[in-house]
Amino acid sequence: MNQNSRPQTVSTAAIVAAGLRKRYRAEKRFRRLGIGAVILSLGFLLLLFGNILSQGLPAFRQTEIALEIEFTPRLITADPARGNYRALARQALQRAFPKVRKRRAKKELYRLLSNGAAFELRRMVLADPALVGTDRRCWLPADDLVDNFLKNPESGKKRLSPRQLAWLSQLHNQGRLALRFNRFFFTRGDSRDPEMAGILGALCGSIFTLLVTLALSFPLGIASALYLEEFAGRNAFADFLEVNINNLAAVPSIIFGLLGLAVFINLFGLPRSAPLVGGLALSLMTMPTIIIAGRAALKAVPPSIREAALGIGASKVQTVFHHVLPLALPGMLTGTIIGMARALGETAPLLMIGMVAFIVDIPRSLSAPATVLPVQIYLWADSPERAFVAKTSAAIIVLLAFLILMNAGAVVLRKKFERKW
Template sequence: MTDSSLTTRQKVERSMQYRRGRELRFRAYGLASVLFGLLCLLMVFGDILSKGLTAFQQTVLSTEIYLDQDYLGISRKSDDQELFNADYEGLIKSQFRERLGVENRGERRQMNALLSAGAGWQLRDVIADNPELLGSTITVAVLLDDEVDQWFKHYRHAGQTGKLSERQLQWLQQWQGDGRLSTQFNRLFFTNGDSREPELAGIRGAITGTFLTLLVTLLLSFPIGVAAAIYLEEFAPKNKLTEFVEININNLAAVPSIIFGLLGLSIFIGVFGVTRSTPLVGGLVLTLMTLPTIIISGRAAIKSVPPSIREAAYGLGASKMQVVFHHVLPLALPGMLTGTIIGMAQALGETAPLLMIGMVAFVVDIPGFINDPSTVLPVQIFLWADSPERAFMERTSGAIIVLLGFLITMNTLAVILRRRLERRW
C-alpha cells in the first residue's frame, strides 16, 4: 500500500505513531544522560571517600613509658617553661632502645624513624596537664611515623612493605602480634595546623583562615550587593549609563576568577599596601568576585515582588523610601539571602584568586585575626596534592571530604531558606 492510497485517518495515525516514537526516544536519551551524570558523580565521590576516609584514622602504639625525672631534668614543682623544654622525645627513644636491645647506630636510626616527631610533644602535653605523673609509669598511645601509618592501614593487607626495612617490619610485626598496634580517631587532623610531617598535618589553620576570609567577604559583599540591587532596580534612572552598568555586572559574573586575583594583587596589595596572605585581602578579593552574583540575585528577588504591593503602599501615602524598605525589601530578602549563600559557597571553593595574593604560603600557626598570615581550605588541598607522600594524598582526600561537607551544607541551607521564607504570589 502506497502513501497515496492511505486514508486521512491512517496518515494521521502513522504521523502520531512516529511522533510518539520520537518522544519516547528523546525521553530515553534524557534519562540516559541523567543516569550517566549520576554515575560519574558516584564514581568521583566513591574515589574520594575510598581514599580520604582513612585520613580520619591514625596508627598508634600502645606502650608503657617511665617518666624519669632525672633524665628529663624536671620535677613536679618545675614551672611551665621547664616542663615545656624537657627532652621528652629523647626519653621515649631511650626506653625503646632498651626494650628492643638496639645497640648499633644503623638500627638506632631505623627505630627512631618508626616514631613520629610529635611523640615527644604528645608526652609533653600529658605531663603539662598533670605534673603529678612524674616518677611513675604510664601507658600512652605513641604516635607513629606516616610510613608506619600507611603500612598498617594499606600495605600490610596487600603484602607490601612500602619504604620500611626488613628490621623495621620485624619490630612492627612483633608489636602487631602483641596487639599493641591499632588505629584511633585522628584528632590531630582537626586540631593541628599544617606541618611538614604528614601524621601531624591538620586542617584547623585552613578552616580558621577560611572562616575569617568568608566573614570579611560576607560583611562587605552582602550590604554592598543589596544596596546596589535596590538602587539599580528601584531608584536608578533608565538610561544608557545604567544599561552600561547592568551589562557590565552581568559580564563580571562570567569573568574567570583568577582575574579578580590579579586585580587584588595590583590594587589592594600594590596600591593600598594590604598585607599578603591574610584573610583581609582574601576577603576583599572574594568580595569582588561574589558581588555580581549577589547583585543579580538581589535584583531578581526585587522584581519578583508583585507591583500591587507597591501600589497599595503608595495608595496609603507611603513615600518611595518607605515602600522600598518597609514593604519591598522584607519580601525580597529571602531571595537575597539565598543568592548570598550561593555566592559564599562559590567563594568557599575558590583557589585561583587566592593563589595570586599569596595565600599559598606554608602557614603552621592558627590565625587569630583577619590580618594574621593564613591559608584557606581549597589552597591547603592544593598544597597537599602537590606533595609526593601517600599520607599527604590521603589527607588531601580527607580535606576534600570536609570541604564538600561545607559546600553541601551551605547549598542545603540556601534551599531550606528559600522554601521556608520565600512567598509565592
C-alpha cells in the same frame, strides 16, 4: 503533501492517528535521552565520590603505638614548655625493646615513632602538669611509613627493614599497635610530617576569608541590587552599570587576584597572605553574582505588593524595606550562598596575594598568615610523601562537607522565608 493526493473522505482524526505513533516514539526517544544524560552525569559523580572516598577515608584513621611513658622530671625540667620530650619518647621505646643496643638498630627503632610523638607528649604535659613524675600508657602517633604498612601491607613492607617489621609484629601481638581515629587531622595545622598534618589551619583560614567576603559583598550587593532595581530609573547610566556588572560576573577570577595584589597589597599596604586581603579579593568576585541574583529576586516580587503599599500611603523607602525586601530576601540569600560556595572553592585569586603558603600556626586573626581549604588540597597533592595522597582526598572530603553544609543552610533559609504566589 500526502492528504492532498488522497480522496477528501480521509478525516483529520485519521491523519492525526497515522502520525500518532511517530509522535509517541519521538517523545519516548527524547525522554530516554534525558534519562540517559542524567544517569551518565550521576555515574560520573558517583565515580568521583567513590574515588575520593576510597582514597580519603583511610586518612581519617592513623596508626598509633601505645607506650608506657615515664614522665621523668629530669627530662621535663623546670619549664615544661621546653622539656626534652623526644628523649622521653625514645626512653619509652627503649624500655619496650630492652634488647636493642646497637646504634644503628636504635636509630631504626626510634624511626617507628613520628616526630609528632614528642609534640603530643609536650601538649599532654602542658595541659596537665600533674603528669610529671608519673607513669602512664600513652597512644603516640607512628611514623608515616608504619602507617602505610598497616594500611597497605603488601607494598608498605618494602620500605621497612626486617628488624622493624619484627618489632611491629611484636607490638601488634601485645595489642599496642592499632589504627585509631586521626585526632590530629582535625586539631592541627599543616605539617610536613603527613601523620601530623591537619586541616584545622586551612579550615579556620577559609572561615575567616569567607566571613570577610560575606561581610562586604552581602550588604553591598543587596544595596546595589535594591538601588538598581527600585530606585534608579531606566536611563543610559543605569544601562551602563548593568552591562558592567554583567561583565564583572564573567571575568576570570585570577584577574581579581591581580587587582587585589595591585590595590590592596601594593597601594593600601595590607599584609600578604592574610584572610583579610583574600576576603576582599573574593568579595569583588562574588558581588556581581549577588547583585544579579538580588535583582532577579526583586523582579519576582509582584508589582501589586508595591502598589498596595504605596496606595495606603507608604513612602518609597518604606515600601521597599517593609514589603519588597523581606519578600525578595530568600532569593537573595540563595544567590549569596551560590556566590559564597564559589568563593570557598577558589584558588586562583589567592595565588596572587600569597595565600599559597606553608603555614603551621592556626590563624587567630584576619591579618595573620593563612591558607584556605582548596589551597591546602593543592599543596598536599604536590608533596612527595606518599601519605599525602590520602590526606589530599581527606581534605577534599572536608571541603565537600563544608560546601554541603552551606548549601543545606541555604535550603533551610529559603524554605523558612519563601512565599509562593
